[in-house]
Amino acid sequence: MPQRPLQPATDPGPVAPRRQQLLPNGVLGILIFVLTEVMLFAGLVSAFMIVRANAVEWPPPGQPRLPVGETAINTAALLASGGVLWYANRTYAVWPSRARVPLAVAIALGAFFVLFQGFEWLALIREGLTLTSSAHGSFFYLIVGTHALHAVAALIALGWAWSQLSRRKLRQGTLWAVSIFWYFVVGVWPILYLRIYL
Amino acid sequence: MNSACLVLVVAVALLLPGAAEACSVCGPGTEESRVAFIVTTGLLTALPLLMIGGALWWLRARIADLEEHHREAREAAARTAGVRL
Numbered sequence: 001m002p003q004r005p006l007q008p009a010t011d012p013g014p015v016a017p018r019r020q021q022l023l024p025n026g027v028l029g030i031l032i033f034v035l036t037e038v039m040l041f042a043g044l045v046s047a048f049m050i051v052r053a054n055a056v057e058w059p060p061p062g063q064p065r066l067p068v069g070e071t072a073i074n075t076a077a078l079l080a081s082g083g084v085l086w087y088a089n090r091t092y093a094v095w096p097s098r099a100r101v102p103l104a105v106a107i108a109l110g111a112f113f114v115l116f117q118g119f120e121w122l123a124l125i126r127e128g129l130t131l132t133s134s135a136h137g138s139f140f141y142l143i144v145g146t147h148a149l150h151a152v153a154a155l156i157a158l159g160w161a162w163s164q165l166s167r168r169k170l171r172q173g174t175l176w177a178v179s180i181f182w183y184f185v186v187g188v189w190p191i192l193y194l195r196i197y198l
Numbered sequence: 199m200n201s202a203c204l205v206l207v208v209a210v211a212l213l214l215p216g217a218a219e220a221c222s223v224c225g226p227g228t229e230e231s232r233v234a235f236i237v238t239t240g241l242l243t244a245l246p247l248l249m250i251g252g253a254l255w256w257l258r259a260r261i262a263d264l265e266e267h268h269r270e271a272r273e274a275a276a277r278t279a280g281v282r283l
Contacts, residue, residue, distance in 0.1 A: 020268075022261065022264070023260070035246075035253070038249060039245065042241060042245050045238075046242055050231065050235060050238060052234075053231040053233070053234035054228070
């Protein structure tokens, strides 16, 4: 009896190419937004550097010095917030429901940063540093205020992500996008601190 | 046409001031302001290029990762089906 050649049990045939998204649309959108925001802050810091370099004395006479020590503590809180958010992302990937606590801690640290800055502004205004008192005041409130605006917007986004997570409606891409925005807020702050406060 | 262009270029060149000092720090500025001007010019020039370059590099690396993942998945599927590649 002639033997038949061995055939594969099933022929998988050509595998149809399947398009796969490189990254979620929300993440791509936020990345483009962050790139433009980086340029915004680069422009603001550049203008500040030029004006400061031209000044004979900085801060100008009669203007208060910025609270370097207190803001260093605030900076640490913001950096810690970024670290905790990174941990929340890692936790979410493994066990989504367990990411609620670290996400809440990250939001709380971020809120502490914004509130601390609010108190700092009130103290500086009392000491005579206002938007119109000098170029020092103008740049300080413009640059730090722009950053604070971003921080508040990112905190609102994080809060929304937390509420979605609580209702088990949060998607990985959404958390990723919101986190990128917060990482930007966290990442740009040390540069502002070094350039403006020191 | 070419001579008209030449006349225009010469006229524009004659109208140029001896020193262009639209920037407040280019002429009478201190050494510190000159350095600040150069540094910020470099920063604002290089930053967008670095960011776009970084984004393209990252996308390329991610595409390579996905292709590798697909190739491994195809090989695994073929092995399961009993086909020797």
